[in-house]
Amino acid sequence: MIQSKMKWNFTYSDPQKSGEGLPGVTPLTKQLLEKRGIFDSESAEQFLNPSVDQLHDPMLMEGMEQAIARVKRAINAEEPILVFGDYDADGVSSTSVMVEALKKAGAICDFYIPNRFTEGYGPNKEAFQFAFDSGYTVIITVDTGIAAMEEADFAKELGIDLIITDHHEVQEVLPDAHSIIHPKTSADYPFQELAGVGVAFKFAQALLGRFSEEFLDLVVIGTIADLVPLKGENRILASIGLQAISQSKRPGILALRKVCSLEGDMNEETIGFTIGPRLNAVGRLQDASPAVDLLLSEDMEEAEQIATFINQLNQERQKIVASIAKEAEEMVSSTEGEAENVIVVAKEGWNPGVLGIVASKLVRQFDRPAIVLAIDSEKGEAKGSARSIDAFDLFTNCMEVRDRFIHFGGHAQAAGMTLAIEQIEGLREDLIQLAEEKLSDDDYQQVLDIETTVELEDISLKQIEEVNQLRPFGMGNPKPLFHLKHTPKEVRLIGSKKNHLKFQFQSNKSRIDGIAFGMGELYPQIAPHASLDIVGELGVNEWNGRKNLQVMVKDISVKEWQLFDYRGSKHLEKNILVPPKENYIAISFQGRTEAPCNVPVYQAGEFLQDTTVDGLLLIDLPDHMSVLTDLLSRVEARKVFACYHLQESTFLKTWPSRDHFKWFYGMLLKRGSFNLHKEADLLANRKGWDRSMVEFISEVFFELDFVKMEDGIITVESEPSQKDLQESSLYREREEQLQMEQTLYYSTYKELKKWFDQYLNQRFKHVKEEVVNGL
Template identity: 65%
Template structure:
């Protein structure tokens, strides 16, 4: 057996729709099921989902405060007031800032942008920046992607004579700022969709201000929306669908320079944004001032664009190194017990870069399967600042709001948050969150979950089918990329990659072929036995190589549900061929006193079998063969292991010196009667050559006759007993042992893989029958 690393949630019952007719007209049965699972059933909904358009965008004036906000901006333009766009340092904030600046300038405003420094100012509005803006002659500040928690800063704005327009999408807290106007989907009961990203809200403002749809800004909308991981449903789906086309065709000089850095050509999809463009834009604000990212998207100078794109890429490379180092340090702190590894991880250290701690927290969540808060300690301020990421079952925002008094600053979403607190409160925060987790979560809640759309057969997977599934794009939160389950025995499993840390599989049934790629799962190579039926879960995709296309599944997890036999009979260098997972007890079984085992696995003599608890043993390594098959049967039926490693060899084999027949014994005895005597040392070679027998067979026949009292043996000379007792050959213990040895070797060593596994299956079935019969 091979357990899955995650919890598999089959969201679709395969027999619910056992019909040939498609569920949705115009698409295949499989795609129709995917649409139905998304509650998209009638023709109009299907058309809207598969073909998002401008018609699916909502009226920006349905958002509360929009009319007042646009009137105030138009007044500022008429009166030539200076407007400051106050942004944020992540990709959503950068794209929001770009959208707002371009819209304001297009409307004729005099404006500049300001993005606070993550390290010296922190997230969101701050008093010093507002006072400096007033001193610099700004009379109107528009926040983008921040501000909903800026209660104090709103008061400061009033005090210094600045009108504050807040545009934000983050969770609304207990008290709203007393701003000139707040534009926020979740404070707008008449707005049909409340899950816009910060850039989505900024875009709606731009649409209202310009009184038309600013399609040239959709590239930034797609970037910010995808990078901020908001649900790609409803209006967000339309915005990203249109925005990806705009990204692909964009004439924005800075964006194209960044695409060239990322080696992106042609059509852009959400994965390219999420894994290539977005992280690079985020990196600047994580390590320093994010302003160069906005400059990149606003510039009209090709030379500046090339330099800025190169700089941003360099910063991203540095970010990757810092993340790797901090993640390693955090792991060591937790595993060493230096800081507790509780139900909720709270790990802190001086010297960590606060800008990358969200990424580190995500890594810890995946590694330890629990919420994680990673904090950087500032010894001068005696404060800790950091980021949090969570598991599905634990809402970070709501749980942290229950203990809001622990924080100096706090904000975020259900799965991600940022906070600042006093250093002395770190332990209290950890214990409080762990207590909440103990009260609200079960053991199953901590295991990562894969939501599986459906099980498919490889013959149902084709290039055309995958193209049709891709019509459901863009994938993201609220519309996840479908995960499929396949049950099949791979024809081939091999290690790939420069470090041999990935798996490649080939599934083949009739004329259908499917490649499987499992990145980072090379450690499972030695845990998959040949001929094992695998359950794999992954994403279907198309691989294109040298102009040829083929179907493949990008494997996310796998398992083997049945017990496995690893056939290493007669193999040398077992150390290289055996690799056992941590946390699963493996023991070696010896029938004949073997005292060496690979990897120093503990050796258990058969005589001590009763000392073992079968539940504690998942794997057994058979070091040698038993004298009798019943001995191995007893081991199998006692332990019922999930995995058996046959590692034994044969010396002095009985298989190739076959058991003499009754005719062999009869002829030899007749020869003794005729000759009166026979000398083993002097005569057996001649007899073996004459009869075509093996010398060892002559020795064996002689020993059996001697044991039964048919002959005398003295110094190698054999003579007939004058009046022997009548006995059967089977009464000889030597004969019985040789016959059993031959049977043991034939069953356990010289059998095929299929034959050996079949025999072991029979022993396991005996246990099942006893359990079923109540024994």
């Protein structure tokens, strides 16, 4: 038995009860669409075939008309406009879209992105003062600004018209800006989940008076990288944006593709795991301006130089993240007991730019909301990022303790913050208290929403292509997860560090590979012939022109007990691995006191009470089978290790049949006597027996009073009573020993497993049956 690490939520319903409004699609596609709230053919058509015709009019956004009018006045008056952006992938792509759109409209403009380390997140007075001193009278924020109350007042004092375009969570009070363009402050706008670059794109459309397809290759970057829900307009922009970026001739995009060795069409994973992280890396380690310069560059040579530099920064970023994550994990693990309900770790010297990534790693490892802070002792402040689990809304809960922060902003699952050092402990205590009040134990376990259970024979290239009709996948439209139950033909470790698992599942009609990254520690816990329950994503691995079906495994479970067959093995220490926090015991029937891997040894007779263990090691065999069956009836075990061996085997000796006994007795009657010491070997050689069989027959006859034995001379009793061989305790013991060896030692794996199935946890099975029958 292997317990799944995550909670499996089987979300599908009985297909006979589902809606009937989706003609023309297969049952699987129908089920997937209904799971996403799509029950009619018109909605299905729009979802499966997103197009620009489905986008909303940007002028429906509150503040848009006023903002566009101000920008056009600035263009006509040749007033310079400053685009104030953010330093992440959404921010730099938003900045690039806005700058390019303003220039196409004829504006004099430039951009400004605050330095994460010297200025922090969002607009600041010093930057606005610099803009005023440089002659700017209009500032347009992108992907930031909705929480900049003081900065908006300062801009007004300077005489700067501040236009805010943003998508982050709206706080209680809005800034006093010239215009605010934000989906969530626009009651008439149908879709509220646009990314920052989506809002900038809408502004560009309104400014240029047309659909600006030339920006789609930028829009897709911020939309996917910022993890906004990929539904509604975001799905449309991501879908057509992926087509655009795959065909883009923009030098910056081509340079990124070259440095990342990207060929062919891009998908959401390319953006999320390759393009996005590199653009993010610039602002994490330094001023983010080179990322915007790359996207706006019109020169291929310049773009390649910047892309190479950005790629080097990303490699440096990876090393820094690994170092900080290791320290943070050690800080959490060093606390006594399990991780606290909310993790808050802080240290001086950590790079604030990568703390969001570190927080994400902590959330994945410990299944807890995590805040990671870098301490600046000179300023007396701590600055960092937070990531959360699904059940804990960071924005809502942190707003309940807003007084603890100097600056705070973000979403339900991600946030950034600055606070005084002396507030760190209070913040930890407050958030732990809120989590204790609002969350249950189940909330701390990651949930896998499973679309459906599939049979191995039903997995095909056509089915996977059908699933891919729902792409692009992401937040709000997760890649479908499927449940599969099957016994793998092969399980092996792969990877340079042997920390990944590869399965081969095969039936008469189908073969599919399973890849479980980072699950190598489960290898010694999976017994041969174990039936695995796995949850994963279906896909195709294409190599050298061949397409192989595969499932990317997210979690593994073995629902029944497992047998590990190490009978006669001399390498038990290498084969048996005791997982941390699991309870393993060894049982001896012959008085042994040592077991492999320092597992505690108990004598069989010590177990008088019912016992539950994770692992049960049987290190030798009993004299009587009943002793073992009695033990098994009182032990509930997830795993049983048969690691005994035989010093001397009864099974390998010749076992006498009744005819052998009959012939030997007849021989004694004819001869009158038999010298066991002198004639046993001669008889054994002549008959093709072995000496032990001759001795055994003789001892059984003696016990049954059929013969007399004196100094090795055997003679027949004159009037023996009639008795069956079974009346000899020696015969019964040897017969039982033979049966035990045959059953427990010389049997096949399947035969041994079947035998244990009869006796293991017999009492517990009986109790469960009684309960069911009683109900």
